Amino acid sequence: MGSTTPDAGDQSRLRQLNERAVLAAVRSAGDVRVAQIVEQSGLGRTAVEEVLASLLTRRWLVEESPAIRGRGRPARSYRFRAEAGYVVGLDIGAFSVRGVLTDLNGQTLASQRQSVTPETPRPERLAAADEVVAACAREAGAEVWAVGVGTTGLVDAAGTVVRANAIPDWAGTDLAEYFGRSAPLVVVDNDSQLAALAEQRRGATDMVFLHAGRRTGLALVLDGQLRRGAYGAAADMSALRGVAWEVALEHLHAVVPAEIPEMDKAERAFAAARDGDRAAVNAVRKYARAMAVAAATAISIVDPRLLVLGGAFSQSADVLMEPLAAELDRLCPRVPELRASSLGALCVALGAASLALDAVDGRLLARSRGPLPTLAATSLDSPKR
Amino acid sequence: MGSTTPDAGDQSRLRQLNERAVLAAVRSAGDVRVAQIVEQSGLGRTAVEEVLASLLTRRWLVEESPAIRGRGRPARSYRFRAEAGYVVGLDIGAFSVRGVLTDLNGQTLASQRQSVTPETPRPERLAAADEVVAACAREAGAEVWAVGVGTTGLVDAAGTVVRANAIPDWAGTDLAEYFGRSAPLVVVDNDSQLAALAEQRRGATDMVFLHAGRRTGLALVLDGQLRRGAYGAAADMSALRGVAWEVALEHLHAVVPAEIPEMDKAERAFAAARDGDRAAVNAVRKYARAMAVAAATAISIVDPRLLVLGGAFSQSADVLMEPLAAELDRLCPRVPELRASSLGALCVALGAASLALDAVDGRLLARSRGPLPTLAATSLDSPKR
CATH class of the missing domain: 3.30.420.40 (ATPase, nucleotide binding domain)
Incomplete structure (x- = not known):
């Protein structure tokens, strides 16, 4: 704030809040017109149009070509650019490593699977997981913003496996650090917890x-x-x-x-x-x-x-x-x-993707985190505190 | 709203919100001066003083005689009139019926106890409970606004005992209806749940x-x-x-x-x-x-x-x-x-009193329930929707 006047600081904070309000309104609605955004966000039409223009420029939104119905100029409509970023949800088990690729709306775009056994040594199990992430990234044609990892056993808050009865050499594996090489954001949790998270996101x-x-x-x-x-x-x-x-x-x-x-x-x-x-x-x-x-x-x-x-x-x-x-x-x-x-056998990977999306939202879309960045595949790193 | 103009309706709703904001600020602080209320409630000084005068008239607040410190006129201070109303928390068990009397701040003012046995017939157990409530009311020197009842066994949402292994003839007792004769508000729950509620209110x-x-x-x-x-x-x-x-x-x-x-x-x-x-x-x-x-x-x-x-x-x-x-x-x-x-043996009765206070707050102090009434011992009945 040092060089700006208090007024400019207030205006900039207000603008950031408005951006998030408009983005949230568009994202939750799927495909909306300006009038709907005005109603949902509680902002004035001029403010909404200013923010929309800015979000379009920075590639958070897409302007849709409206279907022409009835007479007159059809109203412009907007949608959240869910394809701006991708996450991978991983499920690392004793017998298989599964992964799903989703866009920022959580839409599943691909799934991948590698076979392992309980005796597969740790480096090979991790290499199989790397291959699943890489295959998902190839499907996306882009870097992934975040990896969510679900695995058997007890996982501590820092993302290290504390105990895993089903895989002999798994305890002690620092999954957060390992997958930090593949994506800027990594989150890790127990597999059953993540499978339940996937159900919770579907309404339970x-x-x-x-x-x-x-x-x-x-x-x-x-x-x-x-x-x-x-x-x-x-x-x-x-x-x-x-x-x-x-x-x-x-x-x-x-x-x-x-x-x-x-x-x-x-x-x-x-x-x-x-x-x-x-x-x-x-x-x-x-x-x-x-x-x-x-x-x-x-x-x-x-x-x-x-x-x-x-x-x-x-x-x-x-x-x-x-x-x-x-x-x-x-x-x-x-x-x-x-x-x-x-959700069948994909439940853990889908829950891991949900956790990864939460982490992305927390980093990019949470309130009072500064202005939204201009989007590119590696945007996730820019909006640091 | 029929006979009032929209503006008057808005003003009246605003006034009701302001009343509750000021009341909440005073109640949580214990003993406060106008400046503190202005700060906590987020209202202007004039609005706060208007509301204070009105709450004093209607006996929700008491003006305290300030201790004279230093020079100048000491600032007036206010406290919530916790003695405006009383609740009783009851614990009806197989071997005893206990009751506690509390003011609106949950301060315990008295406790009462009657001995019973698992074989005491239902009417006598209820009569013992009546005696406990009456003894508490005598201590208060006023009607009680609400009775909270904790009892052994499973209690349904309507306040009827569904199952009670410890008291042979207890299942089927409609406690909400029975104690409705003693107080305008009755709430009922399982004894262990209420004992836990008492702990929760003390920070667990x-x-x-x-x-x-x-x-x-x-x-x-x-x-x-x-x-x-x-x-x-x-x-x-x-x-x-x-x-x-x-x-x-x-x-x-x-x-x-x-x-x-x-x-x-x-x-x-x-x-x-x-x-x-x-x-x-x-x-x-x-x-x-x-x-x-x-x-x-x-x-x-x-x-x-x-x-x-x-x-x-x-x-x-x-x-x-x-x-x-x-x-x-x-x-x-x-x-x-x-x-x-x-909390020892009083834990259930204290939890029952907490539940009764919640019910009083819900009836009297919740937002958008119309103007606060003028307080008297039977005030609880007045602010109907």
Whole structure:
């Protein structure tokens, strides 16, 4: 502020607030005309038009060619340039590394996958993740602004894996630092938490999320917020007594021929159950029973409106949901609404992308952070405090 | 609005907002001068003085005689007239009915107690509660504006007891209707929830509350809010498997002579443990172990910053806390900070009073509810929508 008069400083702050109000109005509406922006932002028409011109110049908005309807000059309309930037959501697991590419509106544009095993050494697992990010960036034809990383185990606030039972050499990996080489912004969280975040963004405001796949976990969304816990350990199933989730998968694997690769076994068991194979139906029931004990504990404690069955096995909800519901009926005084996720095996990567988008918004669009920059692929670095 | 011009309507709404802003500023500050109110409320001095005069006339505020310091005319100061109204918080249990009287600032002015037994018939238990409310009202020398009721068991949103294991004939009691005869406003909730609310009002923002007394329960405060659950059943211990809380008290009772009345047995066991009696120390350890299993389950699910040991037994924290902490260490990967409540046996009644005060605030002080009434003992009925 040193060289500007107080008035100029006030004007500049006002302008920054106006820019954000207009940008928010356009972004939430999708495709809007000036009159609508005036109404939504609460600003005068002249102020809105000034800000629109400035945001167009700096490539935050695009002016759409209006469809000509009726008589007279059609009103100009604007949309947020969601393709101005891209993020990648990564899911690093024991058996696979998945990634999704989204634009700034969270629209999924591509997904990528690499196979690994629990024994894949750390450098190779990270290299597989690098390849997924690079493939996503190639799809975007641009640098990615942010990478969100979801991974199995407990992750600390700085983005380092603290504990990971499913991958022997994974604890101690500093994921925030590692992916800092690929993108200016990196955010990291536990996989089940991120899968729940993906559900929350699709409207689940009060839920226990049951992550069912080769990885198993619980997560909570309460009052519309992902509840991570005071130490990032909320709904940590490994801390629950009497919960047999660690052996739950064994029930499914036991009814599938030994030569089937481990990562395909569960889906084979579900397929056999779908075909009416009695042993497979029984195995699914035993798996559901083990999962229900963990879910019932969380339900008893938080009394949610909704239980979402998520993870890759949600794609087998047709055979899994009924035994799960029966077991919950037996265990819970009050069973919440049950729902299968539609996100399937991509749930963690999609949640990681949501977290990355939050980080981008926090950096670029939050209030009182100075003027919005002119956009280019590497714009994210410019608006430092 | 029918007969007033739009301008007069706007002015009247503005005045109502100003009244509430000034009232809130005075109430939160305790004892303030005009200059401070101007600063806190964001209103002009003239507007503040007008509103102050009006609030004085209508007996919401008191003008304090200023202490004379230094030279010149001392500035006038004002305080909220907390004694304008009173609420009673009730705790209806199997062995006792307790009540506290508070003013509008939540200051406790009196407490009352009546003994009952689990077998006391419903009409007599309600009559005992009536006597507690009446005794509190006599202390106030005024009608009470609101009664908050905490009771054992599950209570529905309308204020009827749905389930109560500790009192045979209690389920089905419509407490909201019953106490509606004693006060214009009645609010009802589960006892453990209200005890947790009392802790929340004293600063616990992220906690598992372990209610330890003749009644046993859990409650959650997350992100500063009491978490009741979607169906009022959050932290319902009776729904947890493998939790031996129902027999936990038996450990304490077993080491006390049979002729001691049941309601004094636990305290006698704690006293004996305090004196080093080996059997009593063991009994306390077994009791702590049973309570720890329930607490550990809630801790694993919500990962709180704090565990508060509350209820009447918190007064024996000197012998109870150490074995509880040892057992939690064994059961939880991460033990939160442990703290004993200072509210003791009054915790439920104090929480019920807090709930009653919230209801009074909601009725009287919420925004856009029309002008504030002139205060008298029965003022609570006047500001209807």
